[in-house]
Amino acid sequence: MTRTTASGPDAHDLPALAGLLLDRLRSERIRVHAITNSVAQAFTANLLLAAGGIPSLTVAPNEVPFFTQRSDALLVNLGTLDGERREAISLGIAAARDHGKPWVLDPVFVEASPSRLEFARSCLSRAPRILRCNAGEFRALAECDAGPPALQAFARSHGTVIALTGEIDWITDGARIVRIHNGHSLMAHVTAIGCAGTALIAAFSALHDNALEAAAAAVLVTGVAGDIAGADAKGPGSFQPAFLDAVFNLDTASLAAQGRVS
Template identity: 70%
Template sequence: MTSAPTSILDASSVPALAGSLLERLRAERIRVHAITNAAAQTFTANLLLAAGGIPSLTVAPDEVPAFTSRSDALLVNLGTLDSDRRTAVPEAIATARTHAKPWVLDPVFVEASPTRLKLARSCLAGEPHVLRCNAAEFAALAEEDATPGSIQAFAKSHGTVVALTGAVDLIADANNVLCVENGHPLMTCVTAMGCAGTALVAAFAALHGSAIEAAAAALLVTGVAGEIAAHQANGPGTFQPAFLDALFHLDPETLVTCGRVS
C-alpha cells in the first residue's frame, strides 16, 4: 500500500511566487522551444507571448537541436506524432539534457495508442523536469489510477514532478504534494488549453530551481487567467481571446488575492 502523501512546502507562498515569476518572465523574455501538436501551435505561441515569453515551434529534425540549444526551456507534446515529430523529439530531449535546459513532457493521449505510450516511456527515461498529464494519461503511464499517493510514488521513482491537471490540479514530487484549485470549466471547451498552458510550466521551470513550485505557479497563473476570462466571455468562441487578454494584464496582486493553493 502506498503511504499517504507528504508535503514540506509552504503552499501559501505559491501565489506570491507566481506573481514574481510572471514579472521575471516579462522582464527576461524567456524563450521556450515547443515541439507541440499541430492543433496547439498557434495558441501555445500566443499564450507565451501574452505572458511575456518568446516561442519557437519548428519540428524539423535538422533544426530542432539548434533551436533547443538557444532556448531557455523545452516543451515536448506528443499530440500529433508525424514522422518529423517522432524524429525530432529524441533529438530535442538529448539537446536539452546536454545544455542543462529544463524540459517538460506532455504525453497527450498515451492511453489511446501503444506506440505513443512506448515513446512517452522512452521520453520519461530522459528525466523531464515536469510531466504534465491528465488522469487517463497518468494511469496509462503508471499502470494504476491517479491518487495523491500513486502520483507521488511515480514522481519519486522517475525523478520528476508530476503535474496532474483536472478540476483541481495536483502537483507532486518525491516529498511534496500541492493542490491548485483555480480554473474554470470553460477552459475544457477550448482546444489546446492544457497543451498551451504546459509551455508556461516550461518557462517558469527555466526561472526557478524548484520544479514543483514552478509547475504549481504556472498552473495557478493559467487558472486565475481562466477565471477572469470566464467572467468576460460569452462562450468558448470568445473565451480564448479573453484568456489571452487576462493573461497579458495579470498582475501579482491579483494572483495573491485570487490564488487558491493547498
C-alpha cells in the same frame, strides 16, 4: 539568466512566487522551444507571448537541436505524433540534456495508442524536469488510478515532478503536494489550453530551481486567468481571447486575491 532559488523570500507563498516569475518572464523574455502538436502551435505561441515569453516552434529534425540550444527550456508534446515529430523530439531532448536546459513532457493521448505510450515511456526514461498530464494519461503511464499516493510514488520513482491537471490540479515532487482549485469549465471547450499551459510550465522551470514550485506557479497562473476570462465570456469563442488578455494583464495582486491553493 539567474534562477530564483527555493530559499528565496517568495518561495513559500505561491501567488507571490507566481507573480514574481511572471514579472521576470516579462523582463527577461524567456525563450521556450515548443515541439508541440499542429493543433496547439498557434495558441501555445500566443500564450507565451501574452505571458511575456518568446516561442519557437519548428519541428524540422535538422533544426530542432539548434533551436533548443538557443532556448531557455524545451516543451515536448506528443500530440499529432508523426515520424518527423518523433525524430525531432529525440533530438530536442538530447540537445536539452547536453546543454543543461530544463525540459517538460506533455504525453498527450498516450492512453489511445500503444506505440505512443511506449514512446512516452522512452521519453520519461530521459528525465524530464516536469511531467504535465491529465488523469487518463497518468493512468496509462502508471497503470493505476491517479490518487495522491500513486502520484507521489510515480514522481519519486521517475525523479520528476508531476503536474496533474483537472477539476483540481495536483502537483507533487514525491514528497510535497500542492493542490490548486482554480480554473473555469470553459477551459475544457477550447482546444490547446492544456498544451499551451505546459509551455508556461517550461518557461517558469527555466526561472526557478524548484521544479514543484515552478510547475505549481504556472498552473496557478493559467487557472486564475481561466477564472477571470470565464467571468465575462459568453462561450468558447469569446473565452479564448479573454483568456489571453487575462494572462497579459495578470499580476501578483490578482493572483493573491483569486488564487485558491491548499
